[in-house]
Amino acid sequence: MSHTVRAAIIGATGYGGAEVIRLLQAHPYVHITSVISTSNAGAPLADHFPHLQEIVVDRLDALDVELIAGKADVVFLATPAGVSAELSPKLLAAGLKVIDISGDLRLKSSSEYEQWYKKPAASADMLERSVYGLCEVFGDEVKGQDLIANPGCYPTASLLGLIPAVEAGWIDPSTIIIDAKSGVSGAGRGVGLGTHYAEVNENFSAYKVNKHQHIPEIEQALSRVAGKPVVTTFTTHLVPMTRGIMSTMYATIQGEHSTQDFIDKYKAYYEGRKFVRIRQAGKTPATKEVTGSNYCDIGFAVDERTNRVTIVSVIDNVVKGAAGQAIQNLNLMYGWDETTGLLFSPVYP
């Protein structure tokens, strides 16, 4: 089944938006009809991103809901937190489908959103209506929906690495520690002291310790699959590289399970899901092995001495952690094969 879907991208001058555009150019069923900027309408997109020279529309449109509704069927929101909460109801009312790459619609509890994001939450109706699009786990819920909350970058890497073991009861969820690292593009294109070259280069730092907005998102999904409330320790670090996330995760094993048992369990859980690749025993993945791709690669090492498992999960934050998974969700929404337009190898070295 195929037909052409018309797509608009809001936040087209940012990293997430630009990546949606780059990837959609190779999608057989999607036609980009509008690229939108609130600050640079009328300018060519190539002024911002010279690598995007040949897309069908090259001038940035203003953000006008009626104009978008006249041109598009689906809208990707690659906008800062707070924008989707206000804009999504208007886009939906105009008959558009929405895939929100920001964190506005991921948390079902508005008080949790306000606590962690320090902004007013979306309406209860929007939070109830949105579907959390972690494709390999909750993807069955996406088909036919019109409002998708695309998962965060760190939660994508962490949850894909943890959920099969939590769901099977193979690890004690109360013992999980997630040690995560991200490249600098995760912070977006805006300039700031935290992402200044001289601050980041040859440096390695933890940030938002115990305060990161992805903590409740990870806990919400883990609680759902565990069937009981789960809290977790999650620490983020900034690495002097452009793309990539690595979540290194530790947990106490329940029962007796070897490294090979974990490998077999995860291979079975993700059978038929092409974007999760499980490493063989003795190997853990590196970020460069997924750069530029929609893959999430996962490796395991059981430590019999401590009875803990170490799980290493890597993604490209801009692709599987944002634009790629957003397009995977688009594919699921429309009932297409989830790999449509996304089945390309990572860039290496």
Ligand SMILES: NC(=O)C1=CN([C@@H]2O[C@H](COP(=O)(O)OP(=O)(O)OC[C@H]3O[C@@H](n4cnc5c(N)ncnc54)[C@H](OP(=O)(O)O)[C@@H]3O)[C@@H](O)[C@H]2O)C=CC1
């Ligand atoms: N970078 C990453 O790896 C990931 C990012 N995300 C999330 O995706 C979203 C986009 O991130 P990213 O692309 O990195 O951020 P950027 O800062 O690179 O881009 C955000 C874009 O949003 C647009 N924008 C700003 N204010 C508004 C507004 N009020 N209304 C509409 N558009 C606005 C800006 O464009 P203009 O001023 O031209 O309108 C800007 O280009 C964020 O919510 C982020 O947290 C999620 C997963 C991974």
Ligand SMILES: CC(=O)N[C@@H](CCC(=O)OP(=O)(O)O)C(=O)O
């Ligand atoms: C390196 C870096 O700064 N990364 C960002 C990722 C933000 C993000 O993706 O935000 P939402 O998922 O909440 O939209 C951070 O840690 O906040």
